Amino acid sequence: MSPGRGQWRDAWRRLRRHRPAMAALVYLAVLGAAALLAPHLAPYAYDAQDLALGATPPSAAHWFGTDVFGRDLFTRVLYGARVSLLVGLVATAVALCIGVLWGTVAGYLGGRVDAVMMRIVDILYGLPFILFVILLLVVFGRHLVLLFLAIGAVEWLTMARIVRAQVMSLRHQEFVLAARSMGFSTPRILFRHIVPNTWGPVIVYTTLTIPNVILLESFLSFLGLGVQPPAASWGLLISHGVESMEAYPWLLLFPALALFTTLLALNTLGDGLRDALDPKTAGDAP
Amino acid sequence: MLRFIAGRLLQAIPVLWVIVTLTFFLVRLAPGGPFDTERAVSPEVRAALEAHYGLDAPLWRQYLDYLAGVLRGDFGPSFKYANRSVTELIAAGFPVTAELGLWALSIAVLLGVGAGLIAALRPRRWPDHLAMSAAMLGICLPSFVLGPLLALLFGIVLGWLPVSGWGLTPGDKILPALTLGAGYAAYLARLTRGGLLEMLSQDFVRTARAKGAGELRVLLVHALRGGLVPVVAFLGPAAAGLLAGSFVVETVFQIPGLGRFFVQAAFNRDYTMVMGMTVFFSTLIVLFNLLADIALVWLDPRLRGAAGQGGGR
Numbered sequence: 001m002s003p004g005r006g007q008w009r010d011a012w013r014r015l016r017r018h019r020p021a022m023a024a025l026v027y028l029a030v031l032g033a034a035a036l037l038a039p040h041l042a043p044y045a046y047d048a049q050d051l052a053l054g055a056t057p058p059s060a061a062h063w064f065g066t067d068v069f070g071r072d073l074f075t076r077v078l079y080g081a082r083v084s085l086l087v088g089l090v091a092t093a094v095a096l097c098i099g100v101l102w103g104t105v106a107g108y109l110g111g112r113v114d115a116v117m118m119r120i121v122d123i124l125y126g127l128p129f130i131l132f133v134i135l136l137l138v139v140f141g142r143h144l145v146l147l148f149l150a151i152g153a154v155e156w157l158t159m160a161r162i163v164r165a166q167v168m169s170l171r172h173q174e175f176v177l178a179a180r181s182m183g184f185s186t187p188r189i190l191f192r193h194i195v196p197n198t199w200g201p202v203i204v205y206t207t208l209t210i211p212n213v214i215l216l217e218s219f220l221s222f223l224g225l226g227v228q229p230p231a232a233s234w235g236l237l238i239s240h241g242v243e244s245m246e247a248y249p250w251l252l253l254f255p256a257l258a259l260f261t262t263l264l265a266l267n268t269l270g271d272g273l274r275d276a277l278d279p280k281t282a283g284d285a286p
Numbered sequence: 287m288l289r290f291i292a293g294r295l296l297q298a299i300p301v302l303w304v305i306v307t308l309t310f311f312l313v314r315l316a317p318g319g320p321f322d323t324e325r326a327v328s329p330e331v332r333a334a335l336e337a338h339y340g341l342d343a344p345l346w347r348q349y350l351d352y353l354a355g356v357l358r359g360d361f362g363p364s365f366k367y368a369n370r371s372v373t374e375l376i377a378a379g380f381p382v383t384a385e386l387g388l389w390a391l392s393i394a395v396l397l398g399v400g401a402g403l404i405a406a407l408r409p410r411r412w413p414d415h416l417a418m419s420a421a422m423l424g425i426c427l428p429s430f431v432l433g434p435l436l437a438l439l440f441g442i443v444l445g446w447l448p449v450s451g452w453g454l455t456p457g458d459k460i461l462p463a464l465t466l467g468a469g470y471a472a473y474l475a476r477l478t479r480g481g482l483l484e485m486l487s488q489d490f491v492r493t494a495r496a497k498g499a500g501e502l503r504v505l506l507v508h509a510l511r512g513g514l515v516p517v518v519a520f521l522g523p524a525a526a527g528l529l530a531g532s533f534v535v536e537t538v539f540q541i542p543g544l545g546r547f548f549v550q551a552a553f554n555r556d557y558t559m560v561m562g563m564t565v566f567f568s569t570l571i572v573l574f575n576l577l578a579d580i581a582l583v584w585l586d587p588r589l590r591g592a593a594g595q596g597g598g599r
Contacts, residue, residue, distance in 0.1 A: 087539065123301055125523075127308075128571045129562045130530040135312055138552045174516060215428055220429045223533060223549055235430070242434040246442055256431045263426040 014276035021272020026263035031262060035081035044072040045081040047230040055248045064254040068244065073251065076232040077258050083233040084262070087147060087217040088210045094152025095213075096206055099159025100198075104190055106160070107167030118164065121157050129154040133216075137225045145225060151216050155209050162205055166198040171205075200277040207270035211263045218259055234259045287583070294579055298572050310352055313557050316344065334433055337557070341361065361562030366554045372562035375547060382452055386462055386535070387528045393467030394451035394524075399517065401471070402478025406513075407505060409483060417475055424472025428532045433465040433538040450540040462539045466531045470524055476545075477520055481513035488512075515586050522578025526571045532572040 013281050015021055034041060050070030058065045064073035106117040133150045138145055170176065171194065179189045214234075220226035221235030229236065242250030336342045339352060340361070355362060361372035398421075405417040427435075438480030440461060448458040485491060486509050494508045532545030542545075544563065551559035 012346055015556065108465070119405060125306065127301070127305060128526045128529070128564075128568050130526065131310070131567055134548075134552055135309065135560060135564055138555060139315070146469060211426075217362065219428065219430060219534065223537070223552075236420075238434070242430075245434055245438050252434055252438070259428075259431060260426050263428075264422065267422065267426060 002249065011276045015272055018275060021276075024268040024272070027261070027265045028269065031081060031265075034078060034084060035085050038075075038078045038082055040169040042072075042075040042078050046075050046076045046232055047071065054075035054112065055244070055251070057248075057250055065248070065250040067240065067251055068248070073237075073254055076237060077234070077255055080232040080234045080237055080255065081258065081262075083144075083227055084214050084217060084235075084259070087144075087151065087233075088214040091155065091213045091217075092147045092206055092209045094148060095155035095158075095159055095204070095209060098152070099156035100163050100195065100202065102156065103160040103163025103165075103196055104167050104198075108186075108190055108194065109169050110168070110171075114164070118161075121160055121276050122222040124157055130216075133220070134223075134225060137220065142225060142228055144227065147220065151213050154216070155213060159202070159205060159209070162201050166201060167194055170194050171199055188244045204270060204274045204277055205275050207266065211266040211270070214259075214266070215263065290583060294576055298576060302569060302570055305572075306356055306565055307349075307354060309561050309564045310349055312326040314348070316389040320424075332558055338581045339365070345458060356565055361565070364509055364556055364559050366551070366556040366559065372559050375559065376544065376566055379542065379544035379547045382533050382541060383529075383545055384534070386452070386459075386466060386532060386541065386543060387525075389469070390466035391457060391521075391524075392529075393463055394470035396471075397467070398471035398474025399478045399514075402482065402517075403505065405475065406482035406486065407501065409479075414479070418479070421472040421475040423481035424468050424475075427468070428534075429465050429469060430534045430538065432468055433461070433535055435564060436461050437538065452539075452541040452543070462535050462541060465538070466528060466535045469531070469562060470528070473520060473524075474517055477516045478513065481507050481516045485509035485513045490529075511585055515582060518578055518581045518585060521581075522575040525574035529567055529571070 048071060050066070053066055053070035055068045055070075056062060056066045062072050062074065064077060066072055067076070093229050102117065102121075106114045133154065136146065176189060176193060179193050184192075217226055217233065218235030218238070221233045222239040224236075224239065227233040227236055238252060238259065239257035241248075241255055245252040330406070333342070340348060343351070352362070359373060361376070364370050364372050364375060367375065401417040401420065405414040408414050437449040440447045446453045447461055449461060451458045452462070453459065482505065491504055491508055494504050499508070521568035529545065532543060533549050534545075535541070536543045538547055544567075548560070548563045548567075550556075551563065
């Protein structure tokens with residue numbers, strides 16, 4: 001279980017044969033580029049209102065139609081992608097850092113330290129985090145940074161468990177012994193020798209965490225606890241779309257489609273990566 | 287078994303204590319008091335309000351009072367609904383949410399385990415692909431997208447089912463329960479399939495087949511018990527997800543349950559209400575995890591030493 005350069009190449013070859021995963025990868029790359037370049041690509045400003053125009057169905061001038069304030073929905077969905085992808089990446093990065101650090105230390109040190117650290121993870125698992133995230137947002141206001149931290153703090157637990165299991169299976173292997181006998185320091189052994197070898201499962205789980213995080217942000221924005229107007233996020237657009245779906249169904253359909261396709265692409269890519277990198281964990285945490 | 291249950295119960299106590307303490311201090315640390323937001327209040331009125339809600343006592347005193355209240359099932363008065371206690375409001379909303387959750391869970395288990403069984407019976411053939419594609423669809427369609435879409439299609443365009451209320455018109459429970467259950471059905475289908483396929487590769491299944499047992503009998507009698515382990519492990523944490531889902535579903539379908547109360551309380555900054563419901567929900571979830579753990583050990587006695595490791599959130 002220590003993919004060297006050749007094994008990475010094998011994994012890439014396996015992934016390339018996985019057609020749905022490659023399609024998902026292309027879709028995500030296009031979406032990511034579009035989100036990054038949104039200010040240049042978007043035909044209108046995301047908060048430009050045209051009250052005289054009002055809500056209009058999709059047309060050549062407004063591909064996804066306009067909302068009740070006459071704002072271009074295509075532009076707003078594009079800007080929504082920025083929020084959703086940003087939250088997805090940053091919050092996942094937070095979870096990744098905490099989880100890898102926690103899991104590595106617990107797994108490498110073992111013994112009583114490990115027992116205490118994993119006990120903490122067990123207890124945190126039992127907490128209904130979604131309630132605390134909402135509580136946090138209610139109490140401290142709805143900042144984007146807080147949203148990152150709150151969501152990241154939820155998602156690191158499984159990562160810590162996965163990394164710990166990996167590290168425990170690695171720490172008695174010969175290359176670690178060799179590194180130690182050469183007098184390398186513990187941090188150097190951990191981060192130069194052990195952590196790189198846990199990357200397979202970590203990449204798979206990271207890919208599957210991003211859609212969860214995007215979902216959580218959309219959920220909070222849908223409830224009105226996430227991103228605040230006039231900023232746009234898919235959850236917020238969907239919640240506005242629901243309010244007027246009888247009269248203007250396109251206001252619900254397009255943001256919903258954007259969220260759905262992105263989640264589908266990320267989950268498909270995650271499944272493909274799992275098959276390519278780490279066939280053993282297939283069927284583990286859904 | 288009894289010792290195991292007692293041990294897990296004892297473990298639940300510190301978890302619940304952490305929840306109550308965390309909730310209490312999070313809310314008390316909030317910048318600005320609960321009466322700051324609206325219009326300015328004269329100092330006398332503020333003092334009277336603070337005395338009424340016990341906010342004039344020192345913090346440790348308030349904490350101990352709250353802890354004692356929670357132990358008695360008393361979450362204090364609501365900040366926004368004058369003259370109603372949080373406990374009353376919870377008691378009013380809980381039966382609705384519980385019923386919704388129960389229907390949703392039944393749908394999820396029926397559809398999910400059913401689809402998983404079909405998929406495992408014909409792996410890598412079209413029934414499997416169909417079931418797994420449907421499951422992927424369910425996973426990528428969150429309740430706040432699925433609910434409105436179902437309401438739009440069946441309620442407004444086709445006009446077959448009512449789209450709001452709870453127990454007022456016949457059939458108004460169908461769409462909310464389906465919305466809430468669909469995502470879990472999808473996860474359960476994947477877990478059931480995975481669990482069953484793993485069991486089917488075991489030696490005892492080969493023995494059963496060698497003795498001439500039919501494929502369906504092998505699946506239902508021999509593989510199902512072990513194959514259900516990941517399913518049950520998922521059901522405990524799923525309770526937490528169902529509650530979170532009820533926030534959305536009850537808002538979308540205008541159901542007077544706890545989920546909608548919680549969202550409204552969050553908007554109104556009704557601190558006692560949010561605190562009370564957080565503690566109440568958490569207790570439910572801890573209880574559900576406990577039940578799932580007990581069921582797990584019953585299904586697979588080898589887990590007795592390692593219980594409490596159930597996956598999910």
